[in-house]
Each structure stands twice: as C-alpha cells, then as structure tokens.
Amino acid sequence: MGDRMTLLATIVVLGVLIFVHELGHFMAAKSVGIDVQRFSIGLPPTMVGFRRGETEYVIGWLPFGGYVKMGGMDDEVMERIEGGAGEGAEEEAGEGVVTQPREPKPGDFDGKPIWARTLVISAGVIMNMLFAYVVYTGVNAAWGRPELAENRVAQVLPELLPPGAEALAQLTSGTRLISVGDRQVSHWGDVQDGFLEAPAGPLTIVADEPRTVVEIDIASDPQERIQVLQGLLYWIDAEVGFLNPGSPAERSGLEVGDRISVADGVAISNWWDLVDVIEDRPDIPMELTLEREGQSLTLSVTPEATAEDDPVTGETVIVGKLGILGPIEELVYSDVSLAQALQLGYAETVGVSRQILGFVRDLFTGGVPLRSLGSIVTIGSVAGQAAESGLETFLRFMAFFSINLAILNLLPIPVLDGGHLVFLGIEAVRGKALSVETRMRWSQVGVVVVLGIMLLAFSNDILRLFGL
Template sequence: MPPFLHTLIYFLAALTVLIAIHEYGHFIVARFVGVKVLKFSIGFGRTLWRYQKSPNDTEYVIGILPLGGYVKMVDEREGAVSPDDLPHAFNRQPLPGRFAIVAAGPLFNFMLAILIYWTVFMLGETGIRPVLGPVETSTLAEQAGFREGDEILAVDGEETPTWNLAIGELIAGLIDRDRVSVDVRTAEGEKLVRVLTVPSDLSDQPDHLHERLGLQPWQPALLPVIDKLLPGSAAEQAGLAPGDLLASVDGTRIGDWRQWVQFVRERPSQELHLTVEREGQLVNLVITPLAVDGAAGKVGQIGASVRVPEDYLKDMQVDYRLSIVPALIAAVEKTSGDSLMTLKMVGRMLIGRASVQNLSGPISIAQIVGQAAEHGFTYFLRVLAIVSVSLAVLNLLPIPVLDGGHLAFYTIEAIKGSPVSERIQAACQQVGIFILLTLMVLAFYLDIGRLIG
C-alpha cells in the first residue's frame, strides 16, 4: 500500500472514532435528559449515507468531509418548534441538563482515552530497557551526570521499566517542573539519584526537548548497512540503495552505524565523498546531508535507516503489563497527566513561553497517526488516546462556539441567575469564529511549512 494511502486510511479511521465518540456523548446525554434529537451527523457536506427509521426519529448521517460532526436538537432559537416538541426543546431544559449535554462531548473523549490506556496497559507491550547509550555533550543529561550504561529505574518516583515510559516521564517532568529526580542503576550496579535541573530558557524551544535532554538508548554496534530510504531524501538522490555497506567517507573508515550518524550530523550541507560496497563491488558516491534544525543549531540528515538483525536487542527486551485494577488506575493517571500537559502547553503558547511551532494541524496529525500505525496497533492506540485527550481539552477552552464557551455562558447564568443576553452571545460567537479560523489557518500554514522543509 502506498505510504500516502496508508496514512490517509488510519487518519480517517482515527478521526471518525474521535468525532463519533464526542458527538455520541452529546447525543446520549441529550436523549437521557429528554431533549429530542433531530440529526446525528459525522462529517459535513454532501451526504454519503443516511438512516431514519421514521420521520419522528433521529436522522443518522455520514457526510463527505470527515472534519467534524454535530448533533442537531430541537431548539426554539434555531426555528419554529411544534407544541408537542416544546417540552423536549434544548433551550427549555433546566441549566444542569443543558450543562450536562454540552459537557458530555469532551467527557466522552476523556473516557475513550482512559479506556484505550486501560486496554493498552492490560495487553502490555514489549519494550527495551531504559539503558543509556553515549550521553551527548553540552546537554541536560551530561550536566546532571548521566553516563553511558545507566539504567533509568524511576522518574520522580514513577517506575519506568521501558525506554518509552522513561522518556515520556522525563519529557513531562521537564515541561512541568524545575527539577526532575531520576533513579538510576549504573553499569557497575550502583543505585544513584541524578537530578535534572531545568534551565529557564527550556520552554522557549519545547519542540527540541528530546535533543536538549541528550539521551539515546544503548545499542550494540551495528554494521553500517542501508535498509530503507526516504523518497526524495539526500540518500536517494546520491544513489544509495538498500543493502549498501558503507565502507568509508572522505577517506575515513566507517566502523559502525553510530559513527556514520555522528559524522553526518556534524556536516550539514557539506559534500561528502562516500565509498560503499555493493554486491562485492566498491562504488563511489557523493552525498550532501540535508541541514535540519536541531536543539544546538543545524545538523546533517540523509534520510536512510540502518538494517537491523532479527535478534538485535533481544537481551534488552522487557515485557510490561498491568493487571485490571492497577491498569485502570494507571490509565486515569495517564489521561490526567496528558490533559494537564496539553493545558500547560496551550497556556505557555498564549503567554509566549512556548513556540507556536508546537501547534499541529490535520496534516501533521495524519502523519503522526500513520507513523504510529506503522509501528503497530498498540502505538496507534496510544496516539489515538493522546489526540482524544487533546480534543477534549481544546473543546473545553472558554472560546465561544466551542463546548467550553457554552459552558462559560452557563456558569455565568448560574452565578447571575439569568441567561447571558443573545446579543452578547452572538457577539462573542463572532469573536470565537475568528479565533478558530485564525488557529486553523496558522495550523495549515505550519503543516505546509513542515512539508516543504
């Protein structure tokens, strides 16, 4: 299957699930409260599929544009309502009922994330032990005293049996706190606590957190054999092919893949004279690594991966899974942590302490979902949970036209004892539409910039 089609299918699947769950929350609570639902739609535009049992029942619709959905309820503000339907009109419901209907959408997205994480934690995963490879110079890890061979046991008291869990906790800690305590076991077997001190300028480049941290997993030396090439990459343009053994570069023998990667990173946009062994013959090539942004400036990148033997890292693998109750507790904690991190990142962007480059549009999200799916169903589920949490948090922001904006109006109504005037609500909604359109344009602009870059 072509990569684009693969990414598109998984993106549409993820989007459909997230939208359906969100709108179902509004729908089921509206029905429970006693509001009559006229239409339940997934997507906008021309109708691809519809079902309605009878003219008095809810119409179910799938639209051609899967970028949202809606639940249309009986409401006097949107048109004439028959006398029989007046008791079932949304606008005639008590405040707690209206509040519950609106809040149910984001709440169901949170519940979906908890369910996904609960399932993932019970199914478990096979990861690699968080043992450190060479620690890069001038990084936070080096400043904290981390050394090659250190195994991360816990981050701020949270056990981290796999590399993904360890890095996830470290990144979350760097965003959230000034100091992060890390329990490690050294290569000599000694247990120590290393403390990462977060510099004041770290939040200015949160997209480079991983590089600023400077940690990479330990791995045995790999032969520098090319496995896959990215389409249009420097490696492909230079004529490299899968199976090529990198022999030397600029007269220097290439001992292993790590040495080659370091050599390339230090020479962005520089012409390199490369000798490879291909089917028993030596072939001379010229390659110019692409210059990409790194935490400490430009670094070189050629767009090729290394061939990994099947039993590679077998001794480093660890199975991690939880039983039913601990998995549920961990799922709730993970969802809460993701929510707080999303909220803090939004806050940092609003006050200028985080770059708007962290804003992701549909193109970036589609790429992330597609890449996760390539790594396996568990990774896809994890990304689906993260996006579900982000959708819930963003919908709860007090921006008119979003669920959070409506909830803000209801909160004011509860305090003052009467609804906010329709004139003020209409004016606020115009502002809300402007904010959303601006964010959408910015997100698309950043997505396109990433594609071009």
Template sequence: MGIISAILVFGVLVFIHEFGHFIFAKLFNVKVLRFSIGFGPIVFTKKWGETEYAISLIPLGGYVKMYGENMEEGIDESDKDRAFLEKPVWHRFLIVFAGPLFNYLLAVIVFAVLFITGVNEFLPVIGEVKKDMPAYSAGLRAGDKILQIDGKPIKYWDDMSQYIKGKAGQKIILKIERNGKVLSLEVVPKKTVVKNIFGEDHEVGLIGIVPKGDTILVSYNPVKAIILGLEKTNEITKLTLVGIVKIIQRVVPADNIGGPIMIFQMAKQTAETGFASLLAFMAVISINLAILNLLPIPVLDGGHLFFYIIEMIRGRPVSVKVREVSQYIGLALLIALMFFAFYNDISRIISK
C-alpha cells in the same frame, strides 16, 4: 491502509465526541433531531425513531442537532418539555460538557487496553558506558544489570533513568549484578543542561549509560491498567495545556500548530508502525480534541459552557445579542485558526 486508518481514527474521535452529546441529551429527555458525522451536504441518512443519523460531506467534525436549541426556532407546546433551551442550565451544561468528557474517557480506555495487552519496557541492563561520564569513573561497565538505586529495587530502565535525572550533583548508590556477583558502586550524576520537549533548557542528572536494548512485555490487570490509563491521560493533558501556554508565550513556534492534514499524515505513519501505535496516537489526539473543545471560544463547547457558568452565577441567560456577537467573533477566530493550521500543514508538505 494508512489512509484508511487515518480516516477511521478521525471518524472514531468525532463519533465518540458527538455520542457524548447525544447520550446525555437522551438522558435528560431532550429530543435529538439529527446525529451527523461530518458537516455540510448530507451524503447518507437513515432515520431510526425520532432521530436522523447522517454522514455529511465535510469530514472535519460532526454535530448533534437538538430540538429547541435556538431561540429563533419555534417550540410546540406539546414538545416544550423536550426542548433543549427549556431544560435547567445544569442539564444543558452536562449535555455540552459530555462531548469533551467522552473524548477524555476514550483516551483513558485506550491507554488501559494497551496496558492490559502489554507494553514493552527496557530492562535495566547497560549496553554502553560513555568514558567521559561519571558512570565510567565509578566502575560501571557494559553488561552490568542494575538491581537497586539507593536501596530501591529497579525493574525497568525508565524507572532508573527518571530517578537519576532528579539527582543531579547528589551521590547515589547503585547495586549491580556482574558475572553473577553483586557489587555496590557510588556515582554522582553530572549536572547537564538539556532541551525539554518544548525546546527550553532544563538541568538534569546524567551518568552516561545507554540501555542494552533488552525488553520485556509487561501486562497489567484491568484495575491497575485503568489507573495507569488515567495517569497517562492526565500526563498528556498537562503537557498539552503547557504546550498551549508555551505557544501563547512564543516559547514554542506557532508553526507547530497542525490541522487535519498533519493528523492524517501522523495517523498514516503510526498505522504503519503497528496497531498499538495507532491506538496510542488516537488517544493523544482524543485528549487534544477534548482540550480544544473546552477552550472558552464561542462556537466551541467551551464557549457554550462559559455562558452557562455566567447564567448559573447571574440566575438568567446571557442576552441573545451578546451571544450572537460572540458567535460571530468565535467563528471568525475558529476559521482563522483553521486556515493557519492548513497553512502550516501545506508548508510542511512543500518544504519536504
């Protein structure tokens, strides 16, 4: 079941990406010759209208073949107005940009659905107080329920945790409930150096408490869920961009880069923990796919967009020779990156 789930996740992400290109091509009256999931030899094909829909052998992506997208292709005068290269540059820009855009929107929608169906939140009830930390000295004990911090109502543990982390060395006032009584206690979070997700030292405030583990399923109305979905997508987008910068800066080891094998393994693992986890994983990978495709590397969508921006500024397209050379360079970079990712994936499997 895990393998099937992984294949479905990969297939959905590719389909959504290519559907973005496809629907915008249709919107701007560009003739679409083929819509393929996968590359290489065609395994299955079906033609509806003017478009051939195909499943190809190599499941590492897909493509939308549009009429007149290459200069070397002949263009009939009768269909000239439907050729990709004959369209205004902003039409071409939007057609190419639509692929990553749809991956981004998929993540927003998936997160919104998860917020509508409900997410588990830890209640602000203390399960353990560490004796060598400020919370114990201030009088906090296991079983205490935190009602307010500095006059702000607290509903969930994470809200409280994030607030305390930002108050290192500063006095805060906790209003708690204990055995039916409400008490106010002063605590000064201890300045503590911890590792962030990129392995860098980061100073936060800690008071030394652990949640009891009680949770509540919190659901949101569709409007709020979409807002939260957008916020979550933006949060992961920023983390991903920072992660790329950290890899370039060598803060994060390059062996963290993974390829399709790692994605399949992670999809299989998340599928085993539940459907909601699998959906969240799909949203994260969809964001990563959108960002990867927007990198200004020829062959990728970002490379095409970069040339279109230059065309908008100059008022004329980049020369064919420059584009051809760039395509070869971009293809070489992409192949090198894929080999490196596969190498990392295989190394992880062998080292287990």
C-alpha cells in the same frame, strides 16, 4: 500503499473520535429529556442518513466535525427568534424590529436547568477522555507494560539527584546496569522498579562495562525516588529518527537515519550529548559531522531559539532546537494484571493531558512558535505513520488525539464546548441568560477565530510541504 494507508487511517481516527464526542452529547441530552433532532458524523452535504423516532441520523461527506442538533439550540436561531420560524410576535421600535425569543418548549435545550445543560455540553469532552483511558488501559492489558529494552546509562545529572544519591555520578556514559538492590536488570523497567520498590536505606547498584559498584541511601519519600530516576538518562543513539517538516534540521539537509558523531567540534556518543550541544546554541550557526549510508558528511545548521521551562529551576529559559527526534527505541513488554492496567491507563491519560495542556500554554505565551500548529494534513500524516507501525501504536495515537480533541474543545471560544460553558457560567452569575442575539454574535466571532486557526494550521502544512 502509503497514501492509501494514510487516507484510511485518517478517516478511521476522525470518524471514531468524532462519533465518540458527539455520542457523549447525544446520550447526555437524551438522559435529561432534551429532544435530539439530528445526530451527524461529518458535515454537510449528507452522504447517507435515516430517521428513527424524532432523530435523524446522518453521515456527512466532510469528515472535519459533527454535531448534535437539539431542540431550540441557539445554532438554529431562526427557530428561536420571532419572525424566523413564525412563532411569537414582532414588535416594531423606530426603524428596526425588536425580536422576542419564544418560551422554550419542554424538550428544548434552554428549557433545562443550568446543571443539565452543563452536563450536555461537557459530555463530549468527558467521553473523549474516557475513550482515551479505556484505550490506554486496554492496550496495556493486551500487550503489557512497554519497557525500554535498553539498560545502559547515557548521562547522570547530579543537579537532579536527591541527598544520599550523589554517588550515582560515578556511573560513566555507556555503562550497563546489572542490578539495583536485589533486582536484576535486563531493561529500563527493571531499573525503575528497582529504585521505586527497594526498601528505604542502603542500596547497592552494580554496573558493568566498566565494572562499577555504587552505594547510595534511598529515601522512603516516593518523590525523592522519582528524582533519582530523573537524574539517570537512559541510552539513545545519536541518530535522527524523525524530522519536523520545515524545521531547521530539514532545511539544512538532515535526513532520517543520519548518525551524528560531532556537533560544533564536540564529540557525540549518545542522543543526550547532541541535545546538550544544540540547546546551548540558540540562533547560533553550527556544524554537524554525520554518517549517512557509510559516508561522512558535514552540514551547517542553526538551532531555532525556543523558550522552555528549566527542569531544575522551573524558570523560563531560551534554548536551541533543531526539530528532530531520536530513533524509535526497542521495547519489551511486561505482563500486567487488570488492576495494573487500570493504573497504567490512568497514568498515561493524566500524563498526556498535562503534556497537551503545557503545549497549549506555551502556544499562547510564545513558548512554542505558531509554526508548530498542524492541520488535517499533519494529523493524517501522523495517523498513517502510526497505522504502519502496528495496531498498538495506532491505538495509542487515537487515545492521544482523543485527549487533544477534548482539551481543544474546552478552549473558551464561542462555537466550541468551552465557549458554551462560558455562556452558562455568565448565566449562572447574572441569574439570566444572555440574549439569543448576543450569543449568536459571539458565536459568529468564534467561527471567525476557529476558521483563522484552521487556515493558519493549513498554511503551516503547505509551507512545510514546500520546505519553507
């Protein structure tokens, strides 16, 4: 069942998102009068296809991409350069042949102004972003706003608290929040709303286990209110919920479900305690005491040194990482209006976009190792896990991956949409396009780069499969 679910989920995710992306190119091309000769989901060989009007609609056997073949595009260079499609004239020059591109036809891609071509190239990315926004909005409208069922405080970070909120440091680890101002607290969403919506001025926070009453001054500035929430960490059990394949944690023998009680001699009560110990020991061997199926075990592990931005100073620091995530938190759902669902959809789309952009930046600057890249194997594995977790989780994964696809397509690599946009930018500055031969040579370089990245990602997955 698991393998079949993974295969089906992978086909659905790739099929839908590739269709959405290529549909954007197709609709934009039609809207500006460009001839579309082929609309393909998947790559050759052809599984099934039919023709309607000028366009051939095709589904390919290889579900790793798709394309919209437009009139006169450089990808079909033999139709554009004299001697290939038999249009135009050849002019000999010494021992070689100088090829002259024919004049574009009215329905050709290159026959349209730069703004129209930019729209067509950008449309796939735009559609992927719109798809993610619609899915996030729909999920929030259908299921409601997901809230953490937890109302316990794990840690207070005084260095993140704004002036006037310092008294929150009196809250001890494990204490349950009962009320924030006039709002009674049953889950973490109530905590967030209590701090964000309270009137400016004195604010009383009541906690239990142990009984604590804290008085703070809440500012009117929304950013300072967000700082208050950033300084309060909600409770997560110190349990392994996910292992990154090939990570130090997996190599050490850690398993999903292990509950850590001691890390390098430090007693651990919650997830954040564990994170603190691990991050303080980059490339330093340490021991973990854990409980597994009622038995106590001790494992040795060495956190991997990783560069990341300090949340307080913004400076790049080196911290330890094991490659684990905490357990899946229990959620409750709050009903939202359509207007609120639209706002939540926008917030999730922007938040995920920033997260992925940060990962890409760190990948190029060395902040995250190249071993973090995953191929279709990783995509399929995560898609399968998301599908088994339920429709809501699966839809959220599709939205996340749609944004991922959009951002990666904007990388300035020839053959990707970002590379085509670079060519159009050069044309706008120069006042004329690069020659077809130049664009094709750069496109060949782009193919090599993309294939190299795919090979690296696939190699990473193979190494993870064997625990290397």
